[in-house]
Amino acid sequence: MSLSPRFRLLLGAAILVLVLLPLLGQPYLIYLLTMSLIFGIFAMAYDLLYGFTGLVSFGHSVFYGLPAYAMGMVAVTVFKYPNPLVMIAAAMLTGLVLGCLIGFVCTFARGIYMALVTFAFAQIIELLVLHDPWGITQGENGIMGLRAAPLSLGGLTVDLFSGVGLYYLVLGLIIASYLVIRALVNSPLGDVFKGIKQNEERLLSLGYNPRPYKVAAFGLSGMFAGLAGAMAVFLNNSIVPSMVDWAVGAEILLITIMGGAGTLIGPIAAAFLIIFAESYAASYLGGGNWVYVMGGLYIAVVMFLPGGIFRTRYLKKAFV
Amino acid sequence: MTSLIITQILNGLTIGLIFALVAIGLTIVMGLMEVVNFAHGSFYMFGGYITFFVFSAVGSFWLGLVVAPVACAILGLGLYYAIIRPLRKRHPLEPLVALVGVAMICRQLIRNIWGAEPKLLPIPFGRVQVSLAGAEFTYPIYFFVVMGVGVAALLALYLLFRKSDVGIRCLAAIQDRDTAMSMGVNVDRIGSLMLVIVMGVAGLAGGLVGPIFSVYPTMGLELIGLLFVIAIVGGLGSIGGAVIAGVTIAMTKSISSIFVSGNISDILAYCVLLAILLIRPRGIMGLATVME
Amino acid sequence: MSDYLLQLEDVHTYIGMAHILRGLSLALRPGEAVALLGRNGEGKTPTIKTIMSLLPPRRGTVLFQGENIAGAPTHQVASKGICVVPKGRHIFPALTVMEHLRVPVVNKKYRREDMLKQVFAIFPELAERKNQPARSLSGGQQQMLVIARALMTKPRLLLLDEPMEGLAPVAVKRVIESMKAVKEEGITVFFASASCERALAVAGRVYIIEKGRIVYEGSSPELMAAPEVQQKYLGVRE
Numbered sequence A: 001m002s003l004s005p006r007f008r009l010l011l012g013a014a015i016l017v018l019v020l021l022p023l024l025g026q027p028y029l030i031y032l033l034t035m036s037l038i039f040g041i042f043a044m045a046y047d048l049l050y051g052f053t054g055l056v057s058f059g060h061s062v063f064y065g066l067p068a069y070a071m072g073m074v075a076v077t078v079f080k081y082p083n084p085l086v087m088i089a090a091a092m093l094t095g096l097v098l099g100c101l102i103g104f105v106c107t108f109a110r111g112i113y114m115a116l117v118t119f120a121f122a123q124i125i126e127l128l129v130l131h132d133p134w135g136i137t138q139g140e141n142g143i144m145g146l147r148a149a150p151l152s153l154g155g156l157t158v159d160l161f162s163g164v165g166l167y168y169l170v171l172g173l174i175i176a177s178y179l180v181i182r183a184l185v186n187s188p189l190g191d192v193f194k195g196i197k198q199n200e201e202r203l204l205s206l207g208y209n210p211r212p213y214k215v216a217a218f219g220l221s222g223m224f225a226g227l228a229g230a231m232a233v234f235l236n237n238s239i240v241p242s243m244v245d246w247a248v249g250a251e252i253l254l255i256t257i258m259g260g261a262g263t264l265i266g267p268i269a270a271a272f273l274i275i276f277a278e279s280y281a282a283s284y285l286g287g288g289n290w291v292y293v294m295g296g297l298y299i300a301v302v303m304f305l306p307g308g309i310f311r312t313r314y315l316k317k318a319f320v
Numbered sequence B: 001m002t003s004l005i006i007t008q009i010l011n012g013l014t015i016g017l018i019f020a021l022v023a024i025g026l027t028i029v030m031g032l033m034e035v036v037n038f039a040h041g042s043f044y045m046f047g048g049y050i051t052f053f054v055f056s057a058v059g060s061f062w063l064g065l066v067v068a069p070v071a072c073a074i075l076g077l078g079l080y081y082a083i084i085r086p087l088r089k090r091h092p093l094e095p096l097v098a099l100v101g102v103a104m105i106c107r108q109l110i111r112n113i114w115g116a117e118p119k120l121l122p123i124p125f126g127r128v129q130v131s132l133a134g135a136e137f138t139y140p141i142y143f144f145v146v147m148g149v150g151v152a153a154l155l156a157l158y159l160l161f162r163k164s165d166v167g168i169r170c171l172a173a174i175q176d177r178d179t180a181m182s183m184g185v186n187v188d189r190i191g192s193l194m195l196v197i198v199m200g201v202a203g204l205a206g207g208l209v210g211p212i213f214s215v216y217p218t219m220g221l222e223l224i225g226l227l228f229v230i231a232i233v234g235g236l237g238s239i240g241g242a243v244i245a246g247v248t249i250a251m252t253k254s255i256s257s258i259f260v261s262g263n264i265s266d267i268l269a270y271c272v273l274l275a276i277l278l279i280r281p282r283g284i285m286g287l288a289t290v291m292e
Numbered sequence C: 001m002s003d004y005l006l007q008l009e010d011v012h013t014y015i016g017m018a019h020i021l022r023g024l025s026l027a028l029r030p031g032e033a034v035a036l037l038g039r040n041g042e043g044k045t046p047t048i049k050t051i052m053s054l055l056p057p058r059r060g061t062v063l064f065q066g067e068n069i070a071g072a073p074t075h076q077v078a079s080k081g082i083c084v085v086p087k088g089r090h091i092f093p094a095l096t097v098m099e100h101l102r103v104p105v106v107n108k109k110y111r112r113e114d115m116l117k118q119v120f121a122i123f124p125e126l127a128e129r130k131n132q133p134a135r136s137l138s139g140g141q142q143q144m145l146v147i148a149r150a151l152m153t154k155p156r157l158l159l160l161d162e163p164m165e166g167l168a169p170v171a172v173k174r175v176i177e178s179m180k181a182v183k184e185e186g187i188t189v190f191f192a193s194a195s196c197e198r199a200l201a202v203a204g205r206v207y208i209i210e211k212g213r214i215v216y217e218g219s220s221p222e223l224m225a226a227p228e229v230q231q232k233y234l235g236v237r238e
C-alpha cells in the first residue's frame, strides 16, 4: 500500500489544516478534534487487527478501557505515581500484555467463534470493573483527577496534557502511530498478517503456524488501543466504566468498517465523521433523537459506499 | 431453600426456552445468509410492544400474542428487502453495520412513541400450589404456559427443519451454501422466507415475556449479546444446541443468583460460555460452517 | 443452434485478483463422456465452478443448449439441467441419506418418487441406508451419495470434480461403473481428473488443461497412444 503523489498532497493539506485549526480558539472544537484523533488512533489499532489480519474482535473496549484503569492504578489508586510518561507507558504496556493474553486464549477458536470469545472477555471485564471486587476501579464512579501534571523538560515546563497542548500531542501521536503501523503492515511481519487474512490454510501448508502471529496482532492492536485510551483519560480527566462498555468496542468496529478496513486513513476519517456527527446531532436534536442521525449514517454509508468511505472508486484511485 | 432452588430452576427453564427460541432465529439467519442480524433483538422488542399495544387498545393479551408475530413477520420481510437483500453480496460485517443502525433507530422510535419507562403487562392466571422433591411452594401458572408455548414453537421449528423440503434445503445451505445452490436451491428465496419465520418467532417471544419482565425500549439491545452467545455456542442451525445453550446460560444465571449478586451470576454465565467455546470451539452441536 | 450441449468460448475467470482461467475454450456433444485432465493447480476446479456459475467468468461465454449462462445465478444454472459432484464430495454432515436426496430441486416434469426409484436402482447401497446420517457413511458410499444427489435433478450434463480421488480401489471401481451407468442413461458426463489412466476408463475424449488454457484435445485412444503427451502435461515434472 503506497500513496499516490496527489493523495500525499491531500494528506499534507489535511495535517496543515489540523495544525492551524486551534488558531480559531474554540475550546469545544479542540475537544472534538482531540477526541476524533484519539478515536482515529483506536480505529487504526482495530484496523491493524481486522483490516490487515482479518481477525474480528467484539471486545476491543477492553484494550481501550483497561489500560486506562492501569493508568489510574499507577497514578491514583495503587502506586500514586503521577508521572505522565510513566502513565502512558503503563497504559501501552497494559494494552500490549492484555492483547497478547486475550489473543492467546481466543485464538484457540477461529472465525466467529474467536470473535465471541473476545466478546465474553469484554462482558466479564466490564462486569468486574463495575463490581470492583478488589477496590481498584471505584465501581460506577470511576477514577477522577487524572489529568497529568505538566511535563518538565530541563527546567522548562510544558503543559502537554490539557487543551491545545494535548491536542498537538495527540496529533503528533496519531501521525507517529500511522507511520509505525504502516511500516509494520509493509514489513515481513505485516505480510504474514495479510497472509492470515487472505488464506490461513495456505499459510499452514507453507509450514507457518499462524497462531503466534495472531497473538502478536492482538498485542500490537492492544498497545495502540491502550495509547488511545490513555489520551482519552487525559482529555476527560477521568476514567469511567463506560470506557470498558462493549458498545465502545462495537463503535470502533463500525468506524473501521465505515472508513474502509485495511486503509488506515479511512478509519481515521470515519472517526472524525462519527465524533462530529454525534456531537452536532446531539446538540441540535434533543431527547436522544440524534440516534436517528447516527443510525441513518451507519445505514447510508454501508448502502451507498461499498467497502467503506475510502474504498469508493475515486479514492481507490488515490492508492497506487 | 429447596423450594427456592426449584423455583429458580423453573424460572431458568422458562427463560432459557425463550432465549433459545429467539437465538435459533439468529443462527438460521447467520448460517444461511452470513448476516449477523443485530436488529434481531429489535423484533423481540417490537413483539413485546405490539402485544402491549393490542392489550391496551382491545384489552386482550392473547390477541396481542397473535398479532405480534404476524406483524413482526411482515416487518421482517421489510427488513429483508430494505437492508439484507441489497447487501447480500457484501462482506458479512457490512450488513452488520447497517443493522446496528436499524437497531439504534428502532429503539429510539419506541422511546418516542411509548416513552422510556417500562410498560407493565399483568400476569394472566394466578399461582398454583406445587409440591416437588419434598418442597411445597406456589408458582405462577403463566410460567408453565410460557414453557408450553415455547416447547410447542420449538417443536414446530424442528418439524420445519427435519420434515419439510424447504427446511431441509435450508439446513443444507447452512452447511454448504455453494453445494446447495448447485443442487438448484434458491438460497436467497429461502433466506427471505426464513427471515419472515424467525422474525415472527422473535415477536412471539417478545410478547410472551411481556408479563414476566415488562416491556421497555432497551429490552432487545440488552439481550442481543447473550442471544449471539447462545446462537453460536449452540452451533449454527442447530435447534437442540440452542436449547441446551439457552437453558444452560439461563439456569446458570438464575440458580447462581440465589447465592451471589446479579453481577457475579452474569460473570459466571459468561465464564460458562468461555469454557464451552474453548472446549468445543465450534459450538455444542458445531459443524463446519460458512462463518469460519 | 449448434450441435454442442455445452460450449465454453474464450473464458477468463479470476479468483480475487488472480487470473486463473486464461482464455479457455472447450465443447461437449450430447451424450459424450469427456475428461478434463491436468496437474494439480492448473485450473480444473475453476473450470467446473465457472460452468456452475459459482465463479462467474469475467469474460467469455458459456453456452448451454445455445444459451449463454455465464454469470446466471447458480440455482438457475442447475435448473437448466447441469448438476455437479464437487471435489471432496461436500456432503451435508448433519443430514441423513434420504434428506440429502430431498435437497435437489427436481425438475417439474418429473416426480421425485420416480427419480428416487431410478437413483436407488443405480445405487442399491444407498437404499439400504436411507436414514443413516451421511457423515457415518464410508468414503466410497459418500461418493455414491453425492452422485445420486446430483442425479436427483435429472441433469442433462453431470460435472464431476476428481470423483475418484482419495478412494479405495474397490470404491474407485464403483465410481467408474456408476459413471458409465450415468452415461448409459444418456446424460453427458464431464469430469476433472489428475489421473490419466483412470479417466481413460470412462472418457471417450479428453482435454488437457495447463495454466488455465486447453493445451491438448483428443480421443482417448489417441492420448493412450501418445505417452510423450502424457509425460509432458501430466507426468511428474522434472
Ligand SMILES: Nc1ncnc2c1ncn2[C@@H]1O[C@H](COP(=O)(O)OP(=O)(O)O)[C@@H](O)[C@H]1O
Binding pocket: A199, C015, C016, C018, C020, C038, C039, C040, C041, C042, C043, C044, C045, C046
Ligand atoms: N482462493 C484462491 N485465491 C487465489 N488463487 C487461488 C485460490 N484458489 C485456487 N487458486 C489458484 O487457482 C489455480 C487453480 O487451482 P485449483 O483449483 O487447485 O486447480 P485444480 O483443480 O486444477 O487442481 C491455482 O493456480 C491456484 O493457486
Ligand SMILES: [Mg+2]
Binding pocket: C041, C044, C045, C046, C087, C161, C162
Ligand atoms: Mg481441483
